[in-house]
Amino acid sequence: MRYTGPKAKVCRREGVLIFDSPQISKAFNRRKYPPGMHGPKQVRVRMTEYGTQLRMKQRMKRAYGLTEKQFRKFFDIAARQKGDSGDNLLLMMELRLDNIVFRTGLAESRPQARQLVSHGHITVNGGKVDIPSYQVKIDDVVSIKESKREKPYFKNVLSQAKVATADWIMWEASKSEAKVMSHPELSNLKTLFDTRLIVEYYSR
Numbered sequence: 574m575r576y577t578g579p580k581a582k583v584c585r586r587e588g589v590l591i592f593d594s595p596q597i598s599k600a601f602n603r604r605k606y607p608p609g610m611h612g613p614k615q616v617r618v619r620m621t622e623y624g625t626q627l628r629m630k631q632r633m634k635r636a637y638g639l640t641e642k643q644f645r646k647f648f649d650i651a652a653r654q655k656g657d658s659g660d661n662l663l664l665m666m667e668l669r670l671d672n673i674v675f676r677t678g679l680a681e682s683r684p685q686a687r688q689l690v691s692h693g694h695i696t697v698n699g700g701k702v703d704i705p706s707y708q709v710k711i712d713d714v715v716s717i718k719e720s721k722r723e724k725p726y727f728k729n730v731l732s733q734a735k736v737a738t739a740d741w742i743m744w745e746a747s748k749s750e751a752k753v754m755s756h757p758e759l760s761n762l763k764t765l766f767d768t769r770l771i772v773e774y775y776s777r
Contacts, residue, residue, distance in 0.1 A: 623774075623777070625770060626770045626771070626773050626774035626777075627774060629766065629767050629770040629771055629774070630644075630770070630771045630774045630775075632765075632766065633662075633663075633666065633766045633768075633771060636683075636765075636766075637666045637669065637672065637683060638671075638683045638684055638687060643706070645775070647662060647665050647666070648662055648771070648775055650665070651665055652772075652775075657768075658768075658772050659768025659769055659771060659772045660759055660768065662768060662771065662772075663759055663762055663763070663766060663768050664756060664757070664759065665708065667756075667757045667762070668708050668709050668710075668753075668756075669705060669706050669707070669708065669709075670690050670695065670697065670702060670704065670705055670706070670707040670708075670709055670715070671683055671686040671687040671689075671690050671705035671706075672686070673709050673715050673742065673751070673753065674686035674689055674690060674695055674715065676739045676742055677715065677739075677742055677744060677751045678730070678744070679695075679717065679727075679730055686705075687705040690702070690703060690704070690705045690707075691703055691705060693718065694717060694718055694721045694724075694727075695715060695716070695717065695718065696715070696716050696717075696718050697709065697713055697714070697715055698713055698714050699714075701718060709753055710753065711753050711754070711755060711756065712752065712753065712754075713752070713753050714750050714751070714752050715750065715751045715752075715753070716748065716749055716750030716751070717749050717750075722749060727749075731746070731749060739757060740758075741753065741754055741755045741756065741757045741758070742754065
């Protein structure tokens with residue numbers, strides 16, 4: 574099942590902010606210690622090697638909002654590709670259409686981005702794509718479906734000029750569209766996700 578519980582609780586357990594949201598960030602910063610502990614001075618229990626690998630797998634899976642079955646499918650594809658399996662997996666997560674919509678700033682969270690895609694509000698190269706896991710490629714153009722742009726939600730998002738993109742995505746405000754210019758720099762993401770541990774987990 575896809576995790577739908579309290580996201581701040583997950584961040585506290587991980588000891589790092591893995592969900593981008595002002596509300597979650599505020600809750601996390603207020604109590605930067607794991608659930609079940611009664612204050613920051615209580616010592617964390619040392620995890621086993623397997624536990625560390627499992628925790629990292631859960632971290633990435635929950636951050637991108639996937640079920641175990643979906644995440645394992647992506648890992649199997651990544652493992653069959655050339656190059657580092659962990660890098661391949663992380664790149665595939667970032668190139669999911671719902672993640673692109675989130676990175677572009679059209680949604681405040683990945684779950685919201687997934688909903689926008691599933692409801693047919695997003696197009697890729699002019700054609701409607703309602704599959705959140707769709708893999709976007711370099712030079713693809715992602716935009717709001719023209720018939721949906723007058724909806725209050727999109728009018729509000731676009732009027733606030735806060736449609737901030739990742740440095741590998743170019744947003745063109747006049748057309749309400751984003752173009753994928755390159756692949757993301759994975760080294761920045763690896764400070765949050767140690768893909769080596771995930772590869773080790775599935776290689777046991």
